[in-house]
Amino acid sequence: MTTFTVRAPASSANLGPGFDSLGLSVPLYTTVKVTPGDVTEVVPHGPELEGTPADESNYVYRAMLLVAKRTGLTLPPARMEITTEVPLARGLGSSAAALVAGIVAANELLGRPLDDHAVLDVAAREEGHPDNVAPALFGGIVVATLDKLGTHYVRLDPPANLGVTVLIPDFELSTSKARAVLPREYSRADAVHALSHAALLAAALSQGRLDLLRHAMQDYIHQIWRAPLVPGLSDILEDAWRHGALGAALSGAGPTVLCFHDTRESTALLHAYLNSVMKKNGLDGRVMDFPIDTQGTLIEREG
Structure with a gap:
């Protein structure tokens, strides 16, 4: 061979x-x-x-x-x-x-x-x-x-015109540590929220409904519990859409944060915002654009 x-x-x-x-x-x-x-x-x-x-x-x-x-x-x-x-x-x-x-x-x-x-x-x-x-x-x-x-x-x-911007901080976060902060049980309301938003996100991605991503990517299952482990995450999840992101999410167990963007538009404003969040929280890292x-x-x- x-x-x-x-x-x-x-x-x-x-x-x-x-x-x-x-x-x-x-x-x-x-x-x-x-x-x-x-x-x-x-x-x-x-x-x-x-x-x-x-x-x-x-x-x-x-x-x-x-x-x-x-x-x-x-x-x-x-x-x-x-x-x-x-x-x-x-x-x-x-x-x-x-x-x-x-x-x-x-x-x-x-x-x-x-x-x-x-x-x-x-x-x-x-x-x-x-x-x-x-x-x-x-x-x-x-x-x-x-x-x-x-x-x-x-x-x-991937839907047409969908790209990703990732913020990769210069610190490690183990999956085991990120899983350890998750609760053992969730309320019915949180379960329904997760099911409905996951279904909406899958449907939006399958049909190229980029306008729905910000709403569909809301989560109460893991991101809110892991936010204390990733300085600035809560701000990004709440405000990235105001700076050009179509939606934002913690990537895997973190600490990387992913934002969707429209490839027909400049990501300069989004880069500036993500870098300002890092600076505000005393972090170093990289902000990079990728296709899927x-x-x-x-x-x-x-x-």
């Missing part, structure tokens, strides 16, 4: 009321170059992966072993070179991109015993929810569920 490369994109999940169920793909990539050989080698490259394991305890390699376990096959030895553009522990699906890249790489190395749906199911069950891994695998916007019967999803092409990635995970062979 010849050398091949797997490229998996970042993702933004938990979009507003779409907790653990709605995500989209962002064009920052984790790449795994696989060269079959006589021994297994794991080689992380670059500043984002500094300090990550350079042996079989690496998360990418452990993801590859999930395919071997699911299929009952043995992974052949190979050299895995790993690079990433996805900042770790920032709410942009760095673990999901690594997980998907590893699973797809192993599936390719073993001759593709799993179809795309089985690949998604392996990834979603390892992650515990499908809203990061599904867009990382398929690209675009994905609504997905995970239950004892399987993983089920609908992929949407529509390709998902890609495999490229050499030769």
